[in-house]
Amino acid sequence: MSNQHADSGVKGYVIGFVASLILTIIPFYYAATQSLSTGTTFAVLFGCAIVQVIVHFVYFLHMETKTDEGRWNFISLVFSAIVVLILIAGSIWIMWNLNINMMM
Structure with a gap:
């Protein structure tokens, strides 16, 4: 395993934790104070969630695409995400169709 991770060690973990x-x-803060409109609050929440996922991947899981091992880890992550999305979409589709057919 490569020891050349970006900001590896305690410094990287502290940066990831603070971020x-x-x-x-x-x-x-925005959810508790309700200082923004509902749509804007959802946009801020979603944006922060996406950035936080990226921070966790980079600083805690050391996901990178520079090394061969990092590329395979990234490909595995993308494959897993596709499978999960297919399972979620299929489940919602089945439940939607069951609901429509049972209510007739």
């Missing part, structure tokens, strides 16, 4: 903390506090 995660900030990305958690921002949506909680």
Whole structure:
């Protein structure tokens, strides 16, 4: 395993922790104070969630595409995400059709 991760070690973990903390506090603040409209609050929450997922992948899971091992990890992540999305979409589709057919 390569020891050349970006910001590896304690420094990387501290940067990831602080970034995660900030990305958690921002949506909680806007949700608690209701200072923004509902749509804007959802957009801020969704944006912070996406950025936080990326922070976790980079700083805690050390996902990178520079090395051969990192590329395979990334391909595995994409494949897993596709399978999960197919399962979720299929389940929603089946439940929707069951609901429509049972209510007739």
